[in-house]
Every structure is written in structure tokens, then in C-alpha cells.
Amino acid sequence: MADYILIESRDPFDSAEVGRFLDLAEGLAKEGGEVALFLVQNAVMAARHGAKAAALAALAANGVKVLADSFSLQERGISPNGLTAGIAVAPLSAVIDYMATGRRALWH
Amino acid sequence: MKVLNIVETAYRATLEEQDDPVVWILHAMKGAGADHSVVLSGNAVNYAVMAQGVPPLMFGDKVQKHAPHIAEQVAGLIAKGVQVMVVRECLAARGIDEEELMDGLALVKQAALPKVMNGYDQVWHW
Amino acid sequence: MMGKKTLTFMLMDAPFENARTTTALRLIDIAARRGYDINVFAYEGAVYLPLAAQARHANAVHGTDAAEEDHPLPREWVAAVMQEAARNGGKLDWVNCGLCVDERGANEAIAGVRRGSPADFWKMAGASDNVLVIPTR
Numbered sequence: 001m002a003d004y005i006l007i008e009s010r011d012p013f014d015s016a017e018v019g020r021f022l023d024l025a026e027g028l029a030k031e032g033g034e035v036a037l038f039l040v041q042n043a044v045m046a047a048r049h050g051a052k053a054a055a056l057a058a059l060a061a062n063g064v065k066v067l068a069d070s071f072s073l074q075e076r077g078i079s080p081n082g083l084t085a086g087i088a089v090a091p092l093s094a095v096i097d098y099m100a101t102g103r104r105a106l107w108h
Numbered sequence: 109m110k111v112l113n114i115v116e117t118a119y120r121a122t123l124e125e126q127d128d129p130v131v132w133i134l135h136a137m138k139g140a141g142a143d144h145s146v147v148l149s150g151n152a153v154n155y156a157v158m159a160q161g162v163p164p165l166m167f168g169d170k171v172q173k174h175a176p177h178i179a180e181q182v183a184g185l186i187a188k189g190v191q192v193m194v195v196r197e198c199l200a201a202r203g204i205d206e207e208e209l210m211d212g213l214a215l216v217k218q219a220a221l222p223k224v225m226n227g228y229d230q231v232w233h234w
Numbered sequence: 235m236m237g238k239k240t241l242t243f244m245l246m247d248a249p250f251e252n253a254r255t256t257t258a259l260r261l262i263d264i265a266a267r268r269g270y271d272i273n274v275f276a277y278e279g280a281v282y283l284p285l286a287a288q289a290r291h292a293n294a295v296h297g298t299d300a301a302e303e304d305h306p307l308p309r310e311w312v313a314a315v316m317q318e319a320a321r322n323g324g325k326l327d328w329v330n331c332g333l334c335v336d337e338r339g340a341n342e343a344i345a346g347v348r349r350g351s352p353a354d355f356w357k358m359a360g361a362s363d364n365v366l367v368i369p370t371r
Contacts, residue, residue, distance in 0.1 A: 136352035
């Protein structure tokens with residue numbers, strides 16, 4: 001089974017296609033691969049605790065490791081302690097780490 | 109190396125470029141020996157609609173010739189042996205009937221994409 | 235310690251238009267600091283990223299002159315990342331798509347940038363440990 005690093009740069013308030021990308025992440029995890037979803041740029045808006053972004057909250061409980069870019073969070077004044085449960089803060093270098101191990105990398 | 113290209117963005121700069129730049133580069137890479145396939149998703153599923161065409165375009169007395177022929181571009185990939193898949197749910201969401209589509213496409217369900225993706229060495233999302 | 239890797243990036247965005255440019259260069263910088271070999275294929279508006287003619291300007295809203303404003307210039311970011319890669323035992327091979335350069339008049343790029351074609355991207359991708367396409371919208 002292939003492992004993946006999916007990079008989501010868009011937020012669900014701006015793009016209806018984000019939901020399909022999250023579904024893809026979940027589907028890849030169900031196929032047996034290790035899947036990480038890295039939120040960067042405006043995508044971190046959906047990681048804020050209280051944001052109306054139920055699909056993202058559910059993803060963390062469904063086998064996908066959900067990470068939020070520390071730089072993007074700070075840029076938007078989102079506290080690392082104020083994220084939806086199950087979402088962890090990570091530096092952008094995590095993406096390069098995953099790419100270096102050969103995970104297929106997709107940017108949305 | 110087998111690559112799956114998931115194309116989602118559509119009609120971006122196609123009038124200025126006379127092509128869809130992603131479909132164009134897929135043609136170019138095929139010519140360079142690429143072994144790749146395509147999934148049309150999101151708004152890009154409209155690229156499979158045969159009846160599309162660009163009305164005449166003029167700025168002042170400048171007539172822009174050579175409008176993009178997106179459907180023909182996609183059909184051209186199929187003719188070159190590139191498998192082109194289209195996501196069913198994206199068609200349905202946009203009210204596109206199968207009868208409107210070109211021949212040679214493979215319709216796939218969104219839920220099938222993970223299995224499809226795992227059959228390739230690389231997956232590039234455009 | 236991780237071994238040396240070769241990563242290829244496809245970029246499509248022109249500078250000064252959206253956040254993807256900065257994120258892409260941050261990723262490339264991280265790879266450069268690790269001494270990786272990095273290939274960048276600049277397609278579409280991304281051929282403007284290393285444009286030599288990018289210049290600073292004063293900013294009346296800030297009340298600054300050009301030197302004080304010190305406006306970011308992506309060509310300097312690109313040059314700096316090239317140097318960083320070399321400093322760490324790697325290299326950054328930046329290829330501008332030739333047809334994209336022609337139609338945009340983006341011929342004058344900084345040193346170290348070369349002109350190429352989609353065949354170059356395919357070749358780079360095939361010779362890499364991994365590839366990331368960062369599409370525009």
C-alpha cells in the first residue's frame with residue numbers, strides 16, 4: 001500500500017473542492033496506506049477550534065494524521081492551543097521529511 | 109515511472125494560452141515518453157463535454173484567431189493512448205449527462221480514486 | 235541522519251500574486267539546507283520568479299524610500315536558496331519553461347537559471363526521489 005502526504009492550502013469556506021480532497025485522504029487511509037494531511041496557508045483557518053469545519057475534525061479520528069503549519073497559524077493569530085482536537089502543529093519541514101521517505105505528495 | 113495526473117482546475121488562462129496549460133504539458137510529456145494517465149475532476153470534468161467552443165474574441169480591431177479547443181485537446185490525449193478518467197460525482201454535481209461527453213473516457217467513482225492512485229508510481233494534482 | 239535526496243518541484247505561480255510562491259520557496263529552502271539536490275521546473279507565470287529586472291520601490295503609504303522599504307524580491311529568494319543548496323553540498327537546478335518565457339517576455343533571469351521544456355521536467359521527475367507539483371488556480 002502506498003503512503004501519502006496530502007498538502008491542503010485551501011480552506012472549506014473558500015473552496016467547495018476541499019471536502020473532496022479530505023474524502024480522498026480518508027479513502028487512501030482506508031485502503032491501508034499511512035496518510036498525513038498537512039494544512040498550510042488559509043487551510044489552517046479550518047483547524048481553529050470552533051470553526052465550522054466538521055469534516056476536518058472527523059478526519060483526525062478516521063486514520064489520517066492531520067497537521068497544521070506553525071508558520072501559517074502564527075501568521076493568522078491562531079494559537080497552537082486553540083486547535084480542533086486531533087490536529088497537531090508541525091513545521092513545514094514535515095512535508096520535506098515525508099517527501100524524503102518517498103510518500104506520494106499531492107498539493108491541493 | 110507511471111504517473112497519474114488529477115486535473116481539477118479548469119478554464120484558467122485558456123483564452124490567453126490557446127490551450128489548457130496542464131492538458132498541453134501532458135501532451136508534451138507524452139511526446140517525451142511519459143507513461144501517464146489523467147483523471148478529470150472538479151470543474152475540469154467539463155473538459156470532456158463535446159459541445160464546448162469559444163465565441164469570436166476581439167479587442168479593438170485585433171481579432172484573436174486560434175481559439176482553444178479544449179475537448180479536442182483531451183480527445184487528442186486519448187488518441188495518443190493516454191487513459192482519461194472522469195469522476196462521476198463531479199459530472200452529476202454539474203448536471204452533465206454522459207451523452208454530452210466524448211468517446212473513449214472511463215467514468216470512475218470518487219470512492220474508487222484511492223485504489224486507482226495506488227496503481228501508479230507518482231500522483232500529481234493539478 | 236537522512237541521506238541526500240533529489241527532489242523535483244513544478245511551480246506555476248507568478249510572484250506577488252498568492253501565498254503559494256512563498257510556501258514553495260520555503261519548502262525548497264528547507265531542502266537546500268539539508269544539502270539535497272533540487273530541481274525546479276518553472277511553468278507558466280513562475281518563470282517570472284527569477285526575473286532579473288525585479289526592483290525595489292519607495293512606499294508613500296509607509297513613508298519609506300526604496301532602501302528603507304526593502305521590498306521582498308523573489309529573485310533574491312531564488313538566488314539565496316541556490317547559494318544555500320551549494321553551501322550544504324547540494325544544488326538547485328532551476329529550469330524556466332522556454333515557451334512560457336517567450337510569451338511573457340521573461341527572458342532576463344538571474345544567473346543559474348536555464349531554459350528548458352516539458353521534456354526536462356519529465357526527465358528530472360524520473361531521476362528524483364520524489365516530485366511535488368504545486369499547481370496554480
